Amino acid sequence: MKHADIIQTLDLEQKCALLSGGTVFDTRALPGKNVPSITLSDGPNGVRKQAGAADHLGLNPSVPATCFPTSATVANSWDPALGEAVGEAMGEEAAAQEVSVLLGPGLNIKRSPLCGRNFEYFSEDPYLAGKMAAGYVRGIQKNGIAACPKHFAVNSQELRRMASDSIVDERTLREIYLTGFEIVVKEAKPKTIMSSYNLINGTYANENAHLLKDILRKDWGFEGAVVTDWGGSNDHALGVKNGSTLEMPFPGDDSVRELMKAVESGKISEADVDARLDELLELVLDTKAAVKAAPRTFDADAHHALARRAAGESIVLLKNEGGILPLKAGEKVAVIGDFAKTPRYQGAGSSAVNSIKVDSFLDCLAESGLVSAGYAQGFERQGKANDTLKQEAVALAQNANVVLLCMGLDEIKESEGIDRSNMKLAQSQLDLLAAVAAVNPNVIVLLSAGSSLETEWLRDCKALVYGCLGGQAGAGALVDVLTGVVCPSGKLAETWVNGYDDSPVKDHFAGEGRTVQYREGLYVGYRYFETAGKPVAFPFGYGLSYTTFAYSGLKAAADGVTLTVTNTGRCAGAEIVQLYVAKPDAKIFRPAQELKGFAKVWLEAGESKTVTIPLDDKAFRYWNIATDGWEVEGGKYLIRVGTSSDDICLTGEVTVPGTGAPNPYQSVQLPRYRTGEVTQVSDAEFAALLGRPIPEDKIKIDRNMTLGELGHGRSPLGWIVAAVLGQLLRQSIQRGKPDLNILFQYNMPLRALAKMTNGAISMGMVDGIVMEAQGFWIIGLLRVIVEAVKNIVLNGQMENRLKNS
Numbered sequence: 001m002k003h004a005d006i007i008q009t010l011d012l013e014q015k016c017a018l019l020s021g022g023t024v025f026d027t028r029a030l031p032g033k034n035v036p037s038i039t040l041s042d043g044p045n046g047v048r049k050q051a052g053a054a055d056h057l058g059l060n061p062s063v064p065a066t067c068f069p070t071s072a073t074v075a076n077s078w079d080p081a082l083g084e085a086v087g088e089a090m091g092e093e094a095a096a097q098e099v100s101v102l103l104g105p106g107l108n109i110k111r112s113p114l115c116g117r118n119f120e121y122f123s124e125d126p127y128l129a130g131k132m133a134a135g136y137v138r139g140i141q142k143n144g145i146a147a148c149p150k151h152f153a154v155n156s157q158e159l160r161r162m163a164s165d166s167i168v169d170e171r172t173l174r175e176i177y178l179t180g181f182e183i184v185v186k187e188a189k190p191k192t193i194m195s196s197y198n199l200i201n202g203t204y205a206n207e208n209a210h211l212l213k214d215i216l217r218k219d220w221g222f223e224g225a226v227v228t229d230w231g232g233s234n235d236h237a238l239g240v241k242n243g244s245t246l247e248m249p250f251p252g253d254d255s256v257r258e259l260m261k262a263v264e265s266g267k268i269s270e271a272d273v274d275a276r277l278d279e280l281l282e283l284v285l286d287t288k289a290a291v292k293a294a295p296r297t298f299d300a301d302a303h304h305a306l307a308r309r310a311a312g313e314s315i316v317l318l319k320n321e322g323g324i325l326p327l328k329a330g331e332k333v334a335v336i337g338d339f340a341k342t343p344r345y346q347g348a349g350s351s352a353v354n355s356i357k358v359d360s361f362l363d364c365l366a367e368s369g370l371v372s373a374g375y376a377q378g379f380e381r382q383g384k385a386n387d388t389l390k391q392e393a394v395a396l397a398q399n400a401n402v403v404l405l406c407m408g409l410d411e412i413k414e415s416e417g418i419d420r421s422n423m424k425l426a427q428s429q430l431d432l433l434a435a436v437a438a439v440n441p442n443v444i445v446l447l448s449a450g451s452s453l454e455t456e457w458l459r460d461c462k463a464l465v466y467g468c469l470g471g472q473a474g475a476g477a478l479v480d481v482l483t484g485v486v487c488p489s490g491k492l493a494e495t496w497v498n499g500y501d502d503s504p505v506k507d508h509f510a511g512e513g514r515t516v517q518y519r520e521g522l523y524v525g526y527r528y529f530e531t532a533g534k535p536v537a538f539p540f541g542y543g544l545s546y547t548t549f550a551y552s553g554l555k556a557a558a559d560g561v562t563l564t565v566t567n568t569g570r571c572a573g574a575e576i577v578q579l580y581v582a583k584p585d586a587k588i589f590r591p592a593q594e595l596k597g598f599a600k601v602w603l604e605a606g607e608s609k610t611v612t613i614p615l616d617d618k619a620f621r622y623w624n625i626a627t628d629g630w631e632v633e634g635g636k637y638l639i640r641v642g643t644s645s646d647d648i649c650l651t652g653e654v655t656v657p658g659t660g661a662p663n664p665y666q667s668v669q670l671p672r673y674r675t676g677e678v679t680q681v682s683d684a685e686f687a688a689l690l691g692r693p694i695p696e697d698k699i700k701i702d703r704n705m706t707l708g709e710l711g712h713g714r715s716p717l718g719w720i721v722a723a724v725l726g727q728l729l730r731q732s733i734q735r736g737k738p739d740l741n742i743l744f745q746y747n748m749p750l751r752a753l754a755k756m757t758n759g760a761i762s763m764g765m766v767d768g769i770v771m772e773a774q775g776f777w778i779i780g781l782l783r784v785i786v787e788a789v790k791n792i793v794l795n796g797q798m799e800n801r802l803k804n805s
Contacts, residue, residue: 087139119450130183144290252759349416634658
């Protein structure tokens with residue numbers, strides 16, 4: 001124990017009080033015991049320290065900061081060093097704003113293209129996600145503050161996120177949903193990690209001993225602090241017992257009393273409290289000193305330039321028919337689309353940054369050397385049809401050599417708290433594209449969206465430039481790519497399907513029930529499409545360049561490969577070399593191939609370089625449910641090196657010794673998992689994969705019933721609450737502006753009322769509400785009143801004691 005000298009001076013009440021927040025974004029302080037408070041802040045793509053009244057959804061204004069490209073964008077660079085540079089800049093700004101813990105990066109797996117928060121996450125592949133996130137963490141922590149990778153774990157949808165139960169088999173859990181976090185913990189050593197809202201196989205992540213103790217702390221050696229997501233604590237005492245350090249935001253003193261009662265009753269030990277407190281004190285004292293030593297200013301211009309470089313190196317060129325790009329100086333262009341004037345450059349919700357400045361495409365274009373024929377809005381941002389705007393755009397398109405059409409998803413289509421309903425662009429934008437292409441075929445689409453889209457409209461444009469969500473300097477980066485100042489080198493970090501119906505998770509994503517069944521198992525993203533032989537629009541790892549590359553001289557060994565990459569084109573550029581491992585004769589079922597290494601190499605025109613890609617301990621392993629450990633199936637493996645998962649240029653073969661473990665599926669009937677045809681997995685086969693019955697999926701009237709589910713209760717008052725929230729939510733969606741606050745409330749479990757109201761509501765009051773919902777109307781209401789009075793009195797007494805300690 002590192003801080004026994006402080007801990008031994010504290011009584012049980014003081015210890016327990018320190019293990020929950022003091023405000024929405026600050027920890028508690030005990031000045032008399034030399035324990036200061038520290039500030040935590042949202043920050044996956046920029047610091048969001050709120051200036052006034054704090055909230056966790058990004059509704060209130062925050063202190064200006066650099067808005068870097070989102071994680072989904074920078075992932076397309078496939079460059080952990082770039083992520084580290086961005087992280088270092090964010091760490092500088094955090095320290096300058098006296099923030100000790102930056103809540104990011106997010107590295108949940110993009111299980112479905114419809115997850116509303118995909119713009120915050122890196123990839124569908126755990127190896128790429130883990131390597132990129134590790135870069136961010138190293139950068140953020142360079143000056144001594146803490147990064148907080150999130151959301152640990154299996155948190156892949158926004159619907160009912162605070163109370164959904166992710167039902168997943170152990171092998172899929174380990175190989176797909178935890179490997180990225182394992183890479184981050186082992187390679188970057190984050191000082192904190194954020195537990196997710198959801199349950200995993202029946203137990204909340206924040207109190208899941210298997211997740212937090214067995215895996216995170218014992219297997220991976222994590223020694224830092226685990227922080228709950230805001231309001232994500234279910235049973236605070238079990239969380240403390242099983243490895244969760246800090247409950248956020250400020251649940252009030254009832255949470256302190258709950259923890260003390262658990263110690264006094266023997267539910268947990270005081271040693272459990274001391275262990276968590278030691279972790280918290282290390283975080284607080286270490287990062288407080290770092291913040292104190294850091295300067296209070298930073299070079300905003302340099303950070304803006306870095307944001308532009310990051311966006312430029314992450315742009316993906318998806319189509320370039322006839323080499324229409326790059327555009328030559330003096331080319332006459334018409335600019336069309338609302339996003340050209342008001343850029344879509346970040347996602348909505350808690351990650352939203354109050355940008356220091358935001359470049360617009362129109363302004364950047366004026367300095368590009370291109371000749372503008374004019375600008376037309378073209379469409380209404382929220383999707384409403386407007387024939388007048390369309391006709392103005394069509395008329396303008398006829399007066400230019402090339403049309404630059406800025407399309408994308410509007411701000412509310414991708415947001416924390418709500419999943420997308422489809423993968424389509426607004427019909428008004430598609431109608432405009434078709435109309436413009438009919439009068440001028442030289443259409444270049446500049447696409448702003450934080451996740452993949454259906455692209456049946458691709459035939460109507462000659463070039464497609466995917467800017468993703470490029471941050472405050474993203475517009476300038478697009479101009480750089482259009483004019484050839486930057487040679488595009490980004491490659492997709494997620495598969496783009498032809499249509500959502502092709503997704504293997506379409507029948508088991510964001511349903512109405514409490515459980516989310518991960519029936520697809522290992523077959524997420526390209527692992528499914530390539531194993532099952534399904535065509536896609538753009539494969540994982542795909543991206544074009546203005547130059548060309550040739551691969552040669554592959555030398556493969558079990559610990560890595562070397563090869564020569566040559567720039568065979570006319571301009572300098574960067575190539576992302578991808579290494580996939582396959583075992584066609586595998587006895588243990590597995591995807592057709594899996595990414596196990598990559599390297600980004602910069603080459604001048606005509607230049608050749610030797611590229612080395614190491615293979616680590618994750619290259620050949622699989623999780624064996626029989627031995628409960630990582631094993632290797634011995635034999636021959638194919639080493640495939642290419643420009644994407646679908647374009648393999650060189651293949652080698654290595655022989656790897658096995659660990660001799662038994663086949664855990666020897667007598668188990670899993671025909672669809674063996675072939676990868678997982679869209680129609682039966683209940684029996686999924687249960688066989690799980691090794692247990694599929695949990696019953698039904699609404700229960702308990703602390704974890706959501707406000708939106710109160711209509712299923714037995715209380716007229718609950719029916720009214722659910723009906724009013726539902727009506728308000730539907731109205732906001734119909735207006736095209738879903739209310740994030742109502743969304744959060746609608747999907748919020750009752751117990752979160754005691755965690756998110758700054759102590760105004762106690763868990764005893766929540767239990768009274770549950771009784772009311774169960775049909776004990778009068779008794780329930782009386783209990784709420786009694787517990788409310790009790791809470792006020794006890795809170796006042798405790799606060800006096802803590803202030804005087």
